[in-house]
Amino acid sequence: MPGTNGASHAVASRGQNGEASHAHNGAAIPSRRLTEDEFDRYSRQMIVPGMGKEGQLRLINSRVLIIGAGGLGCPAAQYVAGAGVGTIGIVDGDVVETSNLHRQVAHATSRLGMKKVDSLIQSLGDLNPLPTYVPYPCLLEPQNAADIISQYDLVMDCTDNPATRYLISDVCVLLGKPLVSAASVQKSGQLIVLNCPPTPQGLVDKPYPPCYRCCFKKPPPAGSMVSCGEAGIIGPVVGMMGVAQAGEAIKILASGLHLPSPPLAEGQPEQQRNLKQPTLLIYSYDLEAAVGPYTFRALKMAGRRKTCFACGESSTLTLEGIKTGNPNYEQFCSLPTATHNLPPENRITATAYNDAKTRGALPKHHLVDTREMEHFSFGCIDGAVNLPFGKLLMAAAKLKRDGGNSTAAEVVEKILPRPSSADAAAGEKITLEQEEDTPIFVVCRRGLDSQEAVEKLKELGVDNGGKRKIKDIIGGMRAWKEEVDPMFPFI
């Protein structure tokens, strides 16, 4: 190893006693000399003003829990490990899949199918063998959250769903752990430091730092939540957020902000950094725009909310409660249960639609595909026109605003895109007269949006008082692939 027998005279070997600590701000840290390997490995960050040997020793003595070994967790863990945080726990129940690799860059093609925690730890061990890595190959759940989180000094939320985000924040409030929370989907990302410095639940006599619930009191309705699997994600966008998250964690640990602060001397000013009103960093990335301008926005957040369910003055949240199902996180975030149910006369299976069409038993009809244009561009059922669900909602809202006295045929005319000219030439034109009762079939990705779309169209009177049939294809293009066309490129 370079430097081992070289000029590092000032460095003692591991285990030898070091000089007395010079710590005078923040809590005391056990001082010792750095080992030669540590000295070499961390030299470039230790010489940065503000870090120094003290900062490095604090990192080495710290324990960080990274929840989620995906697009945020990979870069976050790499930088936290590289920086020399002494103990790094990683929680994730998933295995590495091919579709992860464009953004989860600490995994590898050669480790497909491996538990993500094991894959990530293998990669981190190669990067820096000095830290202790602790794998938790499971989901973080109300039953295990407190036991795991209590072992650590700081938590990094790198998860992918609202229920776990609320759970992590609640447990961090109760256990007094700072939480560095990041999230990212499609082309945007968010980052915020919460509960730092940790403040006992219920204190509201002064400004204190917020928790996740202080910022986002209510979860979004289940239907509107999209995951990276569904909405997509640009690798560097989520990567940037994970790296920034590591930066915040390193800052907090190296400066001892996670430790109880020593009592202030008479007249000594409070910490200069305004931690009670943290900054929410928003990154938005625009694929349509030319190069730059880079849009980072730093938004000043409010502090602890007096009435906060978790940290506010009359909070009744307890660790025991959480363990025994109170609150119920799944219910609070009403995780999708695919409950939307149109009456059977408004539904058709993919198989039945295909059979009828092949037999020539289907009259002339519209087939509307409500997936996003990007999904549609990979393939669709023959004859389908693309009307993304969001556009449909917008068009419906506009029609309502404009008074809503269009006939069913006019509404269709206004809302549905024209079929491509090739299709139009091949088929007979639907006359305005025929239009009134030409059936409409709606298909989406998995069969939820299509049901809402059918309801919207009926609301707009497109069903022409029941004369026109409007049906959704049950299970969407996923069902189409399973039942009809196994080669269909479903994303």
Next chain:
Amino acid sequence: MSSRPPKGHFHVLYFATAGSYTSKQLEALPAPLPLRELFSTLEERYQGMKESVLDHSLVTVNLSYVDMQTDGEDEEEEVIIQEGDEVAIIPPVSSG
């Protein structure tokens, strides 16, 4: 994204699902507007937006958080969105 709004207007920025819902990143609305009328003004333009986006979003005016919630916390002075202000609608993002 951060050019000045036209005279007599303020800018609203739509992040994440707010952007998908409106199909816009930003638009100019007439100022002044009392903050408590912001959601109803947007709901009028984008039917259903309050329930699917606004109710769980946080809102900032000129890069600072403003409280939209009416749960009986300290009655503060009414905030009026002024000409030239920049309002941001920020829904939570959960994925990672």
